[in-house]
Amino acid sequence: MSETTSDSAILEGTRRRLTEKQADTVDRLTRAAVEVxxxxxxxxxxxxxxxxxxxxxxxxxxxxxSSKEHLVAEVFWRRLLQLPEVELTDDQPTAERVVVTLRQVSLLVGDEAELAGAVTSALLGQDPDVAHLRVRIGREIRRRIATALGPEPDPDVVESFEMLYAGALVRAGMGYGTYAEMADRIEKSVHLLLD
Structure with missing residues (x-):
């Protein structure tokens, strides 16, 4: 994703397009949310x-x-957009490309226990603004997985990895393991599916 696309996506709030001053206010709120x-x-x-x-x-x-959940979902969305693209090479095996991609996304908030738990709770919420962000987050994760799989990936395979990723993060959010442990489980599962 280019800087222009990323910058414009950040200026586009869930509820409306933002001016530069409004974007600054939203940025201050999202940074303060992490601190609080x-x-x-x-x-x-x-x-x-x-x-x-x-x-x-x-x-x-x-x-x-609209809610605390909406604010936390926005924090995650912004972090996901700012996450640099994984440098994938054609000579990498497909499984390795998928592992690197899913590990990067899985560990996005993994080192911040309180925030990670908040993201899990928030993204499961029913707030319509959260639902909107959940779709955007899902599309971005799907795009990254599809890119890792290579040209014209099988939609069923993409969906399988989306489900693997989502399930692993819910398990980590429920305390069945750390985010790092779930990233390791994702790696094992990717190899089982692709090797």
């Missing part, structure tokens, strides 16, 4: 607390985010 969640834990965090940490009023925060 890390300090207070997801369950204790509120949009009001995040707004205070970002130096904006609660009404302003709610202008951009």
């Amino acid at each position: 969640i890390t300090r207070e834990g997801y369950a204790a965090s509120t949009v009001r607390m995040v707004a205070a940490a970002a130096g904006v009023g609660p009404a302003t925060a709610y202008t951009y985010f």
